[in-house]
Amino acid sequence: MKKWIALSLAAATLAAGPAVLAEENAPAAADDMIIEVPSNNPDIMLIDEALETMPIAEVPAVTGTVEGVLMKDGLFPVRQIAEGLGYTVNWDGEARRVEIIRGAQYITMDIDVDAYTFARRMPEALGSAPVIIEDRTYVPRRFVEEYLSAYVFELGEDLCDVTQASIVTIKGFEEDGSLLVEDEVRGEVIVHIAEETEIIAGGEKADVTALEEGMTISVVYGRAMTMSIPPQTTAVRIVIG
Numbered sequence: 001m002k003k004w005i006a007l008s009l010a011a012a013t014l015a016a017g018p019a020v021l022a023e024e025n026a027p028a029a030a031d032d033m034i035i036e037v038p039s040n041n042p043d044i045m046l047i048d049e050a051l052e053t054m055p056i057a058e059v060p061a062v063t064g065t066v067e068g069v070l071m072k073d074g075l076f077p078v079r080q081i082a083e084g085l086g087y088t089v090n091w092d093g094e095a096r097r098v099e100i101i102r103g104a105q106y107i108t109m110d111i112d113v114d115a116y117t118f119a120r121r122m123p124e125a126l127g128s129a130p131v132i133i134e135d136r137t138y139v140p141r142r143f144v145e146e147y148l149s150a151y152v153f154e155l156g157e158d159l160c161d162v163t164q165a166s167i168v169t170i171k172g173f174e175e176d177g178s179l180l181v182e183d184e185v186r187g188e189v190i191v192h193i194a195e196e197t198e199i200i201a202g203g204e205k206a207d208v209t210a211l212e213e214g215m216t217i218s219v220v221y222g223r224a225m226t227m228s229i230p231p232q233t234t235a236v237r238i239v240i241g
Contacts (some may be wrong), residue, residue: 003040031161033186065161065163065164066080066163069161075131076144077137078098081148085102085202087101095110098130106118109130110130111132127142128141128142149164149165149218150164153223165218165220166183168216169215169216170214173213176192178190178191178212179235186231186241189230189232190232190233191221191234193208193238194235196236197238198238199237215240217238217239217240219235221236222236
């Protein structure tokens with residue numbers, strides 16, 4: 001979906017201004033779901049070469065996102081990410097140990113030791129130990145994705161945004177195959193499934209046939225979401241179970 005956006009609503013907004021937005025809350029027809037965006041349009045912000053673009057005015061604030069994370073050799077600053085996602089991070093200088101807490105979630109790691117604990121279970125090796133670089137603790141991508149249930153959008157030049165997955169319930173399927181889900185934060189959301197959408201079930205790759213009405217799933221939304229009612233976006237990753 002490179003240099004494309006989902007929804008003719010975005011084009012209407014560019015042409016007629018914000019006043020049109022309030023009058024066109026109804027979902028777009030299936031034939032109008034995709035339009036091409038001129039690459040030289042100054043009102044279009046390129047989010048990522050592999051994802052959609054959206055008008056700047058059409059990109060709402062999304063909770064659970066940490067913007068502008070600077071990677072170092074594929075490692076990520078754990079305090080910046082965890083605190084940005086609502087965790088509390090504690091540092092024990094004597095033991096050289098990091099504690100990450102949110103509600104019942106309790107994660108620990110020792111610097112230079114490839115052994116991470118979650119919910120006080122036995123330590124697990126992730127293939128890379130946490131390290132201190134310039135007085136900041138860095139962890140591997142696998143920790144961010146598996147322990148913090150987040151997704152890394154790489155923006156180039158070692159810069160990325162980190163977004164936490166949303167837990168949703170599938171309410172039904174639209175005629176074009178997209179999902180109507182109930183998001184506990186946003187309410188109803190229409191989630192389109194693209195060829196690039198990664199679907200995981202039981203730790204293995206799956207396809208759309210694995211999705212069923214009433215199922216609770218984890219969804220990583222694309223970095224653009226319309227302000228229609230209900231809002232619409234494209235899934236980057238769906239995890240079942």
